[in-house]
Amino acid sequence: MALTPKELRRMAYRVRRRNLRVIHEAGGGHTGGDLSAADILTTLYLGGVLHISPSRADAPDRDRFIMSKGHSSALLYTVLAFADFIPKEELHTYMQPLSRLSGHPVDEIPGVEANTGSLGHGLPIGVGAALAAKMDGASWRAFVLTGDGEMQAGSNWEAALQASHLKLDNLTLIVDRNGLQLSDWTERIAPLEPLADKWRSFNWSVREVNGHDHAALLEIFESIPFESGRPNCVIAHTHKGKGVSFIEDRAEWHHRVPTDKELAAALEELRDMSND
Amino acid sequence: MTELFDCRNSFSRALENVARRDPRIVALTNDSVGSAKLTRFCGLFPDRLFNVGIAEQNMIGMASGLANGGKIPFVAAAACFLTARALEQIKNDVAYSNANVKLCGVSTGLAYGALGGTHHAIEDIAWLRAIANMRVVVPADPIESEQAVKMAAEIRGPIYLRFSRMGVPIVHSSDYTLEMGRAVCLRDGGDVTLIACGTMVTRALEAAELLTEEGIEARVLNMASIKPIDREAIIAAAKETAAIVTVEEHQIYGGLGSAVAEVVVTEHPLPMRILGVPGQFAPIGGPEFLFEHFGLTAKGIRDAATEVLGLDSIRGAE
Numbered sequence: 001m002a003l004t005p006k007e008l009r010r011m012a013y014r015v016r017r018r019n020l021r022v023i024h025e026a027g028g029g030h031t032g033g034d035l036s037a038a039d040i041l042t043t044l045y046l047g048g049v050l051h052i053s054p055s056r057a058d059a060p061d062r063d064r065f066i067m068s069k070g071h072s073s074a075l076l077y078t079v080l081a082f083a084d085f086i087p088k089e090e091l092h093t094y095m096q097p098l099s100r101l102s103g104h105p106v107d108e109i110p111g112v113e114a115n116t117g118s119l120g121h122g123l124p125i126g127v128g129a130a131l132a133a134k135m136d137g138a139s140w141r142a143f144v145l146t147g148d149g150e151m152q153a154g155s156n157w158e159a160a161l162q163a164s165h166l167k168l169d170n171l172t173l174i175v176d177r178n179g180l181q182l183s184d185w186t187e188r189i190a191p192l193e194p195l196a197d198k199w200r201s202f203n204w205s206v207r208e209v210n211g212h213d214h215a216a217l218l219e220i221f222e223s224i225p226f227e228s229g230r231p232n233c234v235i236a237h238t239h240k241g242k243g244v245s246f247i248e249d250r251a252e253w254h255h256r257v258p259t260d261k262e263l264a265a266a267l268e269e270l271r272d273m274s275n276d
Numbered sequence: 277m278t279e280l281f282d283c284r285n286s287f288s289r290a291l292e293n294v295a296r297r298d299p300r301i302v303a304l305t306n307d308s309v310g311s312a313k314l315t316r317f318c319g320l321f322p323d324r325l326f327n328v329g330i331a332e333q334n335m336i337g338m339a340s341g342l343a344n345g346g347k348i349p350f351v352a353a354a355a356c357f358l359t360a361r362a363l364e365q366i367k368n369d370v371a372y373s374n375a376n377v378k379l380c381g382v383s384t385g386l387a388y389g390a391l392g393g394t395h396h397a398i399e400d401i402a403w404l405r406a407i408a409n410m411r412v413v414v415p416a417d418p419i420e421s422e423q424a425v426k427m428a429a430e431i432r433g434p435i436y437l438r439f440s441r442m443g444v445p446i447v448h449s450s451d452y453t454l455e456m457g458r459a460v461c462l463r464d465g466g467d468v469t470l471i472a473c474g475t476m477v478t479r480a481l482e483a484a485e486l487l488t489e490e491g492i493e494a495r496v497l498n499m500a501s502i503k504p505i506d507r508e509a510i511i512a513a514a515k516e517t518a519a520i521v522t523v524e525e526h527q528i529y530g531g532l533g534s535a536v537a538e539v540v541v542t543e544h545p546l547p548m549r550i551l552g553v554p555g556q557f558a559p560i561g562g563p564e565f566l567f568e569h570f571g572l573t574a575k576g577i578r579d580a581a582t583e584v585l586g587l588d589s590i591r592g593a594e
Contacts, residue, residue: 060346107373113344115372118364124334125369128341128349135302135323135347142341155365158334166326 002048005215011082012042012214016243017270018091019078024263026074026094028103032240032253033147034075036178039212040145040236041075045083047214049221051140054084057110061140064113064129068122069147069176070104071255076112077101085111120153122146123173127163130171130231141170141224149181152190157202160231164203169225172232173204176211178240182254199233211236244269280443284382286418287439288313290425291350295321298429300348304328304335311441312352312382332357336365336377343375348429355381355397355438356388363403370434371409378428379404383441384414385475385525386558386566393557402530404436405503411435411456412503414524414532416477417447420500423454431456440475440525442563447477447498457504465493468581469513469520473499473532476523476551476572483577494581505535507543514544519584521549523577525567528552549580 003011016038023029044050044065051063067076074094081088086101086109093099100109104117114125126144133140150156163171177195179185186192199206205226209216217236226232240254241247244266247258258266295301295317302324305312309327318325328335332353339349351358358381359366370377381400388395404410413428413435415421421439428435447462462477463484472480477498484494495517497509513520520540522533533550540548551572558566567573571580 064341064344066341114340115368118368120333121337121365121369124337124365125341125344127334128338128343129345130341131326131338132342132345132347136345155333155337158329158331159337162328162331162334162338 003046005218008042008047008214011046012039013243013270013273015042015078015082017267019075020258020263020266022074022078022091022094024258025092026096027257028095029074029257030071030255031247031258032180032250033069033072033176035242035244035247036238036240037069037072037145037176038075038242039214040174040176040217041079043214043217043221044143045079047218049218050143052111054110057085061138063140064126064142066114066116066122066126066142066144067105068116068119068144069150070116073103073105076105080109080111083111119147119150120155123156123159126171126173127159127166127168130163130168131166133170134166134168141172143172143174145174145176147181148175148177148179148192149186151175151192151195160199160202160204163231167229168231169227169229172224172234174234174236176238177235178238180240180249180251180254182251184251196235203230204233205230206233206235208235208237211238212242243273278445280445281418282441282443283415283418283421283439284313284441286421287380287382287425288317290422292317292320294426294429295324298348300346301429302326302342302347302349304339304349304351306330306332306335306353306357308353311354314352332361333365336362337369339377340369340373340375343377348376348378350378350380352380352382354395355384355400356395359397359400359403366404367407371407374409374433376432377434379434379436380439381436382439384438385440386563387441389562389566390560392560396558398525398527398553400438401502401524401526401532402534405530405535409434410503413501414438414473415500416474416498417444419446419448419450419452420454423452424500427454427456438474442475444475445478447481454500457501457506459497459499459501459506459509461495461509462498463494463496465495466517467492467494468585469495469497469517470523470577470581471497471499471513471520471532471536472523473502475525479572479574480523480577482574483581486574486578487581490582490587492581492585499532499536502532502535505539507539510536510539511543514540514546519547519581521551521577521580521584523551523572525572526552528554547584549584551577551580
């Protein structure tokens, strides 16, 4: 059952709370980027955007979601658990010895399409997947979520050229544009702006959206393809660490793990907000 | 005059044949339709060949995505660019994911000769052999090249095939069947074993002829399947002959010689010599010149065999 925007909003806070517990328990993970993309993933998986089913995780005609920002694995696993692809109890094994819930996703996990973690790999894989669907005249689609710092990797732009050449309007790139990469703001390291114009110049159809607004995200995703014959780029404007005041927009929270006290404070803030 | 064959042609003919039978097979290349001999494939299957331009990282990622979508991609490109430029995509998107992608390196080794070090692919076996899930096969002649493509299409999972552009004579009979992880004994002998792959197989056979003139009987193994490797054939050679000489169109580090040595030192140590490019970038010169330069010739192999057997001093006294 697809959730409404209002339900997605509450669900996204549940996801964030569980996500933080997973990272805290494991003593590892990428807190900032997880909270940044939580609304996007919740909308994709629980808002009925992705045509996928946990009972048919390997169905040939499933939509492919490729988590190119593989470091947000704790978020991905949390959402996969809420979407019933993996048991919720399994989240306790995140990054534990011999767990399949690796610090970066591996495709042995139901619902995971690619072994990501090295940045700049997801989009080329998405291009190939979308091309396979086009070759078969199939209706399934490929979605790729990247970070924004990841846009500095040249492989994305190789893929950008080819995707528009192949007219892959069944391919959607979502850029989690929170402005921060590991150590600093993207614009202070290797500036990306004007990012939307870059994608337009590569002949992609571009939409910009508030990446924390579930209704807006749903509306955008439901209008895919934006234009016939062009790949879709969604630049989702987000805040790294979204939802927790002392984590938000702070580079040092890229992969910092909350202390017991910080976790308690974060859960309290997220509880308040889900009751809005 | 022995007729010589370009194994790239055998690769492309075989690819056409498997593509006729299996509609899932597609080909990708990096602006190398001509040099990968895919022009005819393009004519036969225009909707199944993707020339992605000079963008090897994207090419390998796309191949992985196509495999995810149920296709069987054969990626054909000059080995120097295919393997080095996209090595991390090969590791993560293909091997780590165990994706059903077939990598076909062409114009391998020193084949590009005077074009220089950028174009030589003499580290590719070492790089790809080190990656889990990846198979590495180096065919020696057109018959084996066709078999390699057929085998690649039949197995599920990643494989790297290496096709030279240099002319090679036929060394296998027409009913030959390449088997994964199986060496082929092309000549039996009890004194020394010569183990070669690819373009060096013929030279090893010629070296064996030269060795008979010195009263030495050489066993010649064609080790096309470098990974998985035929441990049994190597152990038998180690037990039944006095020394092993490996020869490859590749760096001496990490290639065929290393793969053989890994078995020899753990199972039955004996004297070995590893012939190849000795840890340096090749100087400028055509491939034949470079083979002479590095001793990758029948005489060079013969000399290494007599030396490792401790017989070079005898010839020196002649």
